[in-house]
Amino acid sequence: MSTKENVQRKKRVEWVYSILPVNIALGPIGTFVSLSLLQSGGVSMGTVYVSLAATVFNAVSIPAAIVWGLASDRLHQRKLIIVTSYALTTVVLFSFFFARSFSAIIFVYAMVSFITAASATPLNLLVMETEPKNRWAIGFAKLSLVASLGSILGYVLSAVWAQFLPVVWLIIPLGVLSLTSAAASVVLIQEPGFVFEREVITMQRQGFFHRMSTFPMIFLTVPRPADFNRTFKGLQHELTSYVPLLYISIVIFYFATGIFNTAMVPVLRSHSLTESEVYGVTVAALVAQVIAFRYAGRIIAKSSLTRVASRSLVLRGASYAILGVASVFVLGVWFIVPTLIFYPLASGIAYGIYYTASNTMVFDAIKGHKQGSALGVYSAIVGVSTTIGCLISGIVSVFLGFHTTFILAGALLWIAALLTSRLANRAHDTG
Numbered sequence: 001m002s003t004k005e006n007v008q009r010k011k012r013v014e015w016v017y018s019i020l021p022v023n024i025a026l027g028p029i030g031t032f033v034s035l036s037l038l039q040s041g042g043v044s045m046g047t048v049y050v051s052l053a054a055t056v057f058n059a060v061s062i063p064a065a066i067v068w069g070l071a072s073d074r075l076h077q078r079k080l081i082i083v084t085s086y087a088l089t090t091v092v093l094f095s096f097f098f099a100r101s102f103s104a105i106i107f108v109y110a111m112v113s114f115i116t117a118a119s120a121t122p123l124n125l126l127v128m129e130t131e132p133k134n135r136w137a138i139g140f141a142k143l144s145l146v147a148s149l150g151s152i153l154g155y156v157l158s159a160v161w162a163q164f165l166p167v168v169w170l171i172i173p174l175g176v177l178s179l180t181s182a183a184a185s186v187v188l189i190q191e192p193g194f195v196f197e198r199e200v201i202t203m204q205r206q207g208f209f210h211r212m213s214t215f216p217m218i219f220l221t222v223p224r225p226a227d228f229n230r231t232f233k234g235l236q237h238e239l240t241s242y243v244p245l246l247y248i249s250i251v252i253f254y255f256a257t258g259i260f261n262t263a264m265v266p267v268l269r270s271h272s273l274t275e276s277e278v279y280g281v282t283v284a285a286l287v288a289q290v291i292a293f294r295y296a297g298r299i300i301a302k303s304s305l306t307r308v309a310s311r312s313l314v315l316r317g318a319s320y321a322i323l324g325v326a327s328v329f330v331l332g333v334w335f336i337v338p339t340l341i342f343y344p345l346a347s348g349i350a351y352g353i354y355y356t357a358s359n360t361m362v363f364d365a366i367k368g369h370k371q372g373s374a375l376g377v378y379s380a381i382v383g384v385s386t387t388i389g390c391l392i393s394g395i396v397s398v399f400l401g402f403h404t405t406f407i408l409a410g411a412l413l414w415i416a417a418l419l420t421s422r423l424a425n426r427a428h429d430t431g
Helices: 003-026 030-074 078-096 104-129 133-164 165-188 199-203 203-214 225-236 242-270 275-301 306-331 332-366 371-402 402-425
Strands: none
Touching: 003 078, 003 104, 003 133, 003 165, 030 078, 030 104, 030 133, 030 165, 030 275, 030 371, 078 104, 078 165, 104 133, 104 199, 104 203, 104 332, 133 165, 133 203, 133 275, 133 371, 199 203, 203 332, 225 242, 225 371, 242 275, 242 306, 242 332, 242 371, 242 402, 275 332, 306 332, 306 402, 332 371, 371 402
16 A cells, blocks of 8 residues: 555544544533532432433434434535534533523533434444445444543543532533534544445444444434334234334333433432542443443354343343342442442443344344334334333332332343343344
């Protein structure tokens, strides 16, 4: 390869690093919002508002996926959408500094959901449009690595900041980081000479995985009632029940995940963990998650997809339930001990392995001429089930206690594991 070609290739891939600062900024923003609401309303009322904030955030993400997906197809300008997204994200992040009421914080958080969805599809398409096909897997791996590193650094920054400075001021460096990404994108991103439609992402395994890990909804078409009927009517017969049964198990997974994740920060604060310690707990889970994603492929290769997925769900559910029991019997700051053991197991190891296995199953299942409608149904049920889970979480936590919330989430995951294990004899289980 000539020196000129090396320089051109370097320019093509350098743009990936422009996403690092904004991922540092956005990584801890959900925890920042939860801590802000809990600080203002106390554990009881704060938990209700945390639940509402998470519910609104996830509800907004559904139309956001549709709107920005259509914008990506119509505009065909990756750089414009990405730079605009990061610039608007900067404005929204700084808006948190002026949001003092519960409703204002929740509204700004909803705007974060809508605006940050804009860059998900263009970033994935840029990898495919700026790298030769034989390097797509490497490009997506780098994009994932930079995004994951950004989230971890964001939580580390937040943990250190909260140790010495008021959390409300954290929004200043986070906003500056987002602005840095906007500026870096202006300099590093070049509009590709040719463009792909969004459908290309769903045809390539690595692209599909990365797109769903960054934003687990992609609407090639807006699903209609007939699409849901077509997807789930196969449940009546064993030979055609693979896809509906898979979707139902995934619905339960996201429902349980919404229930558990929404209550995590409130339960930590209820045990008197400091804001810095709350951020630190998530760092441990994210590091475990990166490790899990790194080795998930090897684990899956040694067994069937359904066996790996169901066992991961059992582990995640058991970790949830154990944390629920520990929240009753382990008092005060000592709750951090079981949390540092079982939270990384649930949200790191089990999640990374299950997510890889389940997305492989979905990728294999949706291939065909009805791919757009099947993926639209999948995206809709993921968004709705997560949203409902977040809403239920606050109600259960306040009236029945955090231990009930966690045990309920764990039990639901065991049901999902049972349904997933029943897929073993269906046609699409590839192992």
